[in-house]
Amino acid sequence: xxxxxxxxxxxxxxxSTVNGATTTYTFTFxxxxxxxxxxxxxxxxPDSITAPVSPTCAGISKLAxxxxxxxxxxxxxxxxxxxxxxxxxxGEEFSFSITNFINPTSTxxxxxxxxxxxxxxxxLINDSPSSLSxxxxxxxxxxxxxxxxxxxxxxxxxxxxxxxNITTVHQIPLNGAIIITYPVEVAPFDSSVTAxxxxxxxxxxxxxxxxxATRTITISNIxxxxxxxxxxxxxxxxxxxxxxxxxxxxxxxxxxxxxxxxGVFYAIDSVTSGLTIASNCNYPCKTCSGxxxxxxxxxxxxxxxxxxxxxxxxxxxxxxxxxxxxxxTDYVNINNVCQPCLEx
Numbered sequence: 499x500x501x502x503x504x505x506x507x508x509x510x511x512x513x514s515t516v517n518g519a520t521t522t523y524t525f526t527f528x529x530x531x532x533x534x535x536x537x538x539x540x541x542x543x544p545d546s547i548t549a550p551v552s553p554t555c556a557g558i559s560k561l562a563x564x565x566x567x568x569x570x571x572x573x574x575x576x577x578x579x580x581x582x583x584x585x586x587x588x589g590e591e592f593s594f595s596i597t598n599f600i601n602p603t604s605t606x607x608x609x610x611x612x613x614x615x616x617x618x619x620x621x622l623i624n625d626s627p628s629s630l631s632x633x634x635x636x637x638x639x640x641x642x643x644x645x646x647x648x649x650x651x652x653x654x655x656x657x658x659x660x661x662x663n664i665t666t667v668h669q670i671p672l673n674g675a676i677i678i679t680y681p682v683e684v685a686p687f688d689s690s691v692t693a694x695x696x697x698x699x700x701x702x703x704x705x706x707x708x709x710x711a712t713r714t715i716t717i718s719n720i721x722x723x724x725x726x727x728x729x730x731x732x733x734x735x736x737x738x739x740x741x742x743x744x745x746x747x748x749x750x751x752x753x754x755x756x757x758x759x760x761g762v763f764y765a766i767d768s769v770t771s772g773l774t775i776a777s778n779c780n781y782p783c784k785t786c787s788g789x790x791x792x793x794x795x796x797x798x799x800x801x802x803x804x805x806x807x808x809x810x811x812x813x814x815x816x817x818x819x820x821x822x823x824x825x826x827t828d829y830v831n832i833n834n835v836c837q838p839c840l841e842x
């Protein structure tokens with residue numbers, strides 16, 4: 499080796515862009531110096547990427563299909579063997595893949611990887627300039643291990659506490675956050691509020707901020723001393739929420755955990771489906787028949803707190819009982835039930 503020059507290309511593509519996924523990384527390089535069989539590529543990954551303990555390395559372009567590679571902590575050494583002849587001319591592109599990397603656990607871009615072309619003794623052939631900075635960025639949160647939601651009471655359109663539980667797959671770092679997106683059928687009982695009364699089993703003084711435009715509740719101040727370890731059960735209570743107005747299942751709540759860095763939120767784990775609630779009956783029924791959610795057996799109050807009255811009507815021989823603010827003509831209120839007037 500007579501001089502040290504720089505690599506002119508370094509590129510990386512990842513097989514899966516899901517946080518924490520075990521996947522294959524494919525590397526592509528162009529060296530300014532000729533390379534020969536037995537030379538090697540040196541790769542060092544940042545702490546947020548887990549290097550494979552037992553990697554399988556395969557040549558893709560200009561290289562033999564099977565390559566020898568070894569890992570030492572965060573460093574990988576890939577011994578080059580060329581598919582046509584024993585040398586590769588300067589300026590030629592070559593690529594190879596390495597299995598069993600584990601992606602970073604959040605969508606925050608990693609710091610740059612380090613690349614070098616070395617000879618068989620480890621002496622430097624080509625270095626990687628800062629202009630060839632290569633990092634890994636995932637774009638999909640991992641799925642939480644478990645998730646559930648329930649409402650404390652099931653009276654339609656009435657105030658209730660909501661209980662949301664998740665089991666994390668990855669740790670939530672210091673100053674992390676959780677964002678809940680509630681479905682259109684649900685809202686804080688006072689939809690204009692900017693803060694929600696909430697509690698968490700993992701935090702003594704969480705802050706829950708409400709944004710009505712995005713239907714989100716951002717929970718912060720939850721990890722202040724040590725990171726929350728992977729596999730933790732997170733139990734969230736949101737108070738003074740409003741139940742859906744019908745007995746039909748809502749759309750799903752969404753819950754995403756985040757790493758927060760310099761005010762930017764990077765997703766970690768998420769659940770985006772299967773979290774639904776429903777009321778016992780359609781408003782304004784408090785209780786209803788088992789076959790018809792609008793056939794009332796008892797009534798809720800209206801929005802002003804006025805007691806609604808039960809009234810039964812018959813159409814085409816089918817009787818249905820609804821809740822009304824006042825009895826129809828020819829009916830009289832007896833103990834909050836509209837009874838037909840008796841003929842003289």
